[in-house]
Amino acid sequence: MRLAVCVLRLALALAGGLILAGPSLAADTPAKAEATPPAQASAAADAKAAAPAPAPEKPAAEKPVAERPAVPAAAPKAATVAGGDSSSDAQFFAELGYKDIASAHDVARALVILASEGKECGGDFEKCKAYLRGRGILPDGWLCKAKAEDPIDKSCLAALVCRALDIKGGLWMHLFGPQPRLALRECVYHELMVSGADYAHVSGGELVGVIDRCDRWRAKEAGRELPKLPTAPAVEEKK
Numbered sequence: 175m176r177l178a179v180c181v182l183r184l185a186l187a188l189a190g191g192l193i194l195a196g197p198s199l200a201a202d203t204p205a206k207a208e209a210t211p212p213a214q215a216s217a218a219a220d221a222k223a224a225a226p227a228p229a230p231e232k233p234a235a236e237k238p239v240a241e242r243p244a245v246p247a248a249a250p251k252a253a254t255v256a257g258g259d260s261s262s263d264a265q266f267f268a269e270l271g272y273k274d275i276a277s278a279h280d281v282a283r284a285l286v287i288l289a290s291e292g293k294e295c296g297g298d299f300e301k302c303k304a305y306l307r308g309r310g311i312l313p314d315g316w317l318c319k320a321k322a323e324d325p326i327d328k329s330c331l332a333a334l335v336c337r338a339l340d341i342k343g344g345l346w347m348h349l350f351g352p353q354p355r356l357a358l359r360e361c362v363y364h365e366l367m368v369s370g371a372d373y374a375h376v377s378g379g380e381l382v383g384v385i386d387r388c389d390r391w392r393a394k395e396a397g398r399e400l401p402k403l404p405t406a407p408a409v410e411e412k413k
Contacts, residue, residue, distance in 0.1 A: 263283075263287050266283060266287075266297060267284075267382055267385075270284070270378040270379075270381060270382055271378055271379045271382050272378060272379075273377065273378030273379075274377055274378070275325045275375045275376070275377060275378070276325070276326055276375075276376045276377060276378050276380070276381040277322060277323050277324060277325060277326070278299075278317055278320035278321060278322055278323070278324045278325075278326055279297075279299045279302075279322040279323070280326075280378065280381060281317065281326050281331060281334065281376075281381065282299060282302035282303055282306065282317060283295075283297050283299075283302050284381055284382075284385050285302075285306055285311060285334055285338055285385075286302045286305050286306060287385070288338055288385050288388055288389060289305070289306065289309050289311065289338050290305070299322045303317070303318065309338075310337070311334060311337045311338050314330075314333055314334055314337060315333075316330045316333075317330070317334060325375045325376075326375070326376050327372065327373050327374060327375055327376065328358055328367065328370055328371070328372055328373075328374050328375075328376055329354030329355055329357065329358045329372035329373070330354055331367070331376050331381070331384065332352075332354060332357035332358035332360070332361040332367055333352045333353065333354045333357040333358075335357070335361055335366060335367070335384065335388055336352035336357040336360060336361065337352055338388070339366075339388060339391070339392055341357075341360055341361075341364070343356065343357070343360045344360070347360060354372060355372050358372050364391060365387065365391075366384060366387050366388055366391060367384055367387075368380070
């Protein structure tokens with residue numbers, strides 16, 4: 175009987191101890207749980223530092239600017255055809271003024287018009303050279319050998335002008351003849367051409383201006399004045 179009572183008291187004592195120890199074990203568990211997050215946070219920070227930095231975002235591509243429409247030319251340019259023939263000399267000069275570079279064919283025909291004083295001689299390149307050869311303007315060293323589409327420079331044009339107008343020039347031209355560079359200086363002196371590089375190409379508009387000045391210079395040397403183009407009458411200002 176006493177043994178049973180002792181065993182019962184021992185069982186009750188063990189049960190009471192377990193009950194008292196339960197809260198302490200439960201109190202220790204949150205501490206361990208609370209200690210875990212800092213370690214995980216440290217590991218996460220280390221992993222974030224070791225991870226490569228994200229590549230910078232590329233800027234958005236700019237939209238292409240729409241091309242502006244081409245500005246139309248003020249006037250249509252005449253088509254350049256090697257050996258082409260206009261219906262008249264007036265039409266020839268009207269088309270010549272729009273050309274960027276004058277050709278040997280243009281120069282030959284313009285000189286024929288200048289030398290013949292406006293007579294209609296046609297626009298055939300070989301016939302023009304034959305006429306200039308008969309007037310003593312050819313051979314000149316360039317035009318007599320050039321092709322119809324070859325461009326002409328200022329010095330070669332000046333030599334042809336001096337031959338066409340029979341300009342004697344100074345001492346050096348008397349000794350060596352109308353050489354291209356000497357002829358260009360002489361034409362600039364007589365205000366027949368504008369100064370510039372002797373190798374510069376002659377435009378169609380420049381050639382038209384040279385032929386006009388040559389015609390007026392020849393008329394002035396002969397003692398006659400060419401009629402001026404009519405101009406619009408001046409409008410009186412109202413007071």
